[in-house]
Amino acid sequence: MNPFLKNDINIFKNLSESEFIELKSVFSYRKYLKKEFIIKEDAAVENIYFISSGLVKLSYFDNDTNEFILSFAFENWWETDFSAFYNQTKAALTLQCLEDTEVYGLNFDDYFLILDKYRLSNYFLDKSIRGHIASQKRILSLLTLKPKERYEQFLQLYPSINQRIPKSVLALYLGVSRETLSRLYRKSKK
Amino acid sequence: MNPFLKNDINIFKNLSESEFIELKSVFSYRKYLKKEFIIKEDAAVENIYFISSGLVKLSYFDNDTNEFILSFAFENWWETDFSAFYNQTKAALTLQCLEDTEVYGLNFDDYFLILDKYRLSNYFLDKSIRGHIASQKRILSLLTLKPKERYEQFLQLYPSINQRIPKSVLALYLGVSRETLSRLYRKSKK
DNA sequence: ATTAGGGTGTGACCGAAATCACTTTTATTT
DNA sequence: AAATAAAAGTGATTTCGGTCACACCCTAAT
Structure with a gap:
């Protein structure tokens, strides 16, 4: 094992x-x-x-x-x-x-x-319990944050998996369209 | 006790x-x-x-x-x-x-x-685990449903507490503004 | 009965993000 | 290396829901 x-x-x-x-x-x-x-x-x-x-x-x-x-x-x-x-x-x-x-x-x-x-x-x-706590954080993230902030929070929380998944898949997780995520991405870089 | x-x-x-x-x-x-x-x-x-x-x-x-x-x-x-x-x-x-x-x-x-x-x-x-499952349902509700559908789902899930809370408080739970909830409410009645 | 406060309804306006349509870039496969 | 597919960028347009502003309850307290 x-x-x-x-x-x-x-x-x-x-x-x-x-x-x-x-x-x-x-x-x-x-x-x-x-x-x-x-x-x-x-x-x-x-x-x-x-x-x-x-x-x-x-x-x-x-x-x-x-x-x-x-x-x-x-x-x-x-x-x-x-x-x-x-x-x-x-x-x-x-x-x-x-x-x-x-x-x-x-x-x-x-x-x-x-x-x-x-x-x-x-x-x-x-x-x-830790899974439950993580789910509650996610709910708050969806309720309180704008797409751009959610994206930045994700980067902070999971810097490693961000590298491992396509942006289009990340968009499905963040609850924004592919296109919107793409545009946010540009903005938060500069 | x-x-x-x-x-x-x-x-x-x-x-x-x-x-x-x-x-x-x-x-x-x-x-x-x-x-x-x-x-x-x-x-x-x-x-x-x-x-x-x-x-x-x-x-x-x-x-x-x-x-x-x-x-x-x-x-x-x-x-x-x-x-x-x-x-x-x-x-x-x-x-x-x-x-x-x-x-x-x-x-x-x-x-x-x-x-x-x-x-x-x-x-x-x-x-x-049941709490965790409920949280996941809530996440999906926020990701997949429009405000009106979330409201209807809530009514179905918790008909009893719907009676016990002000609509303005429910709006804070559903993640919509008080005003939008008020307007949905009218629409789903007719 | 008048006042005050919590809760709600509704119109007007605005803006962020979805959608649609298309191009460009980057990976995979043969 | 060429071909095909997957992923990403970007402009134009639309729409849903937020915000602001104000009116209208209804209940409880004076």
């Missing part, structure tokens, strides 16, 4: 080497290529995914035409369509790779199994 | 009567009047609050002038400035009563204490 996942979990719970080998067996490793879908709309959402390398986008399509991006996820993030996974319903969101990406999947039953067996509830609770 | 909290927790973990009496002692009950602040900007955030009755708004003020509402919270919801509580920093948000409100406060140390002592991690994990 990728060392990242081990290090990440160990922040909260020091498992012995043997416990870790045991735990590792419940995860399913898979590699996806750029543009491949990890979760497709209307498909069942079997897993929650730990991204060990690469970059993905979680998005929603209205009327299967216009795309909107809920979040990017990269190294050491857990991601899935939480609503669909947690309620075991069909995916309303899609999860697609912006780069070649390696993931460790954890299915519904195993998720609840390991919560108790390895006392990982507090680990996931921490992840979830 | 208010029966609501007990019923809510019991969904996840059946505590004995004596355990419950023990647990109850860590909560601090308090009653607030309409317009009172439970959390004030820049103050320390001691507690996470379980709302047992009433209605509150969680909001952000930019430059201490313009208000934006992150969420409403009412009976059976847990609410606080999570970022400030969890990181033990000063409040960036305010929590203010829209009605007379009764809360049960739980402080930082006790929170982590009872997570383990009463095995409540899974209970709070569930709450947190």
Whole structure:
């Protein structure tokens, strides 16, 4: 198993080497290529995914035409369509790779199994609360900031992924048109 | 202790009567009047609050002038400035009563204490994930819907609190001006 | 019954961003 | 290297929602 996942979990719970080998067996490793879908709309959402390398986008399509991006996820993030996974319903969101990406999947039953067996509830609770806090920041950003300010906030918050995604994709995340973003970009440079 | 909290927790973990009496002692009950602040900007955030009755708004003020509402919270919801509580920093948000409100406060140390002592991690994990899912829905609503559609979605989602708040306050939540909301309102009636 | 204040409705005007249309630049593929 | 596709820049036009200004409630207090 990728060392990242081990290090990440160990922040909260020091498992012995043997416990870790045991735990590792419940995860399913898979590699996806750029543009491949990890979760497709209307498909069942079997897993929650730990991204060990690469970059993905979680998005929603209205009327299967216009795309909107809920979040990017990269190294050491857990991601899935939480609503669909947690309620075991069909995916309303899609999860697609912006780069070649390696993931460790954890299915519904195993998720609840390991919560108790390895006392990982507090680990996931921490992840979830931080995710919740990040979502609230995003809501405030959408409510309070103008496109230009949102763009600048994004640059500050995620300087690394800004380099890794096309501007047209970033526009889908910021909630502005491609053209408007392009014009802002010029202005904030000088 | 208010029966609501007990019923809510019991969904996840059946505590004995004596355990419950023990647990109850860590909560601090308090009653607030309409317009009172439970959390004030820049103050320390001691507690996470379980709302047992009433209605509150969680909001952000930019430059201490313009208000934006992150969420409403009412009976059976847990609410606080999570970022400030969890990181033990000063409040960036305010929590203010829209009605007379009764809360049960739980402080930082006790929170982590009872997570383990009463095995409540899974209970709070569930709450947190559902909160996270709700936040994501809100983000999508802001990204994909026009003001009129957001208003209609709100009516559908929270028909009860729509009756309990002024339209001008709802506008702060929907991210539109008071005037625009007023005009939409007329249009969607006919 | 008069006043004051919170909440709401509505017209006029303005501006930021969407949309449309097209060009230019940069990557990928063969 | 040529061809094709993807991404980005830019002008012209339109539109939705914000802002300003003021009128009209309705309830509670004097």
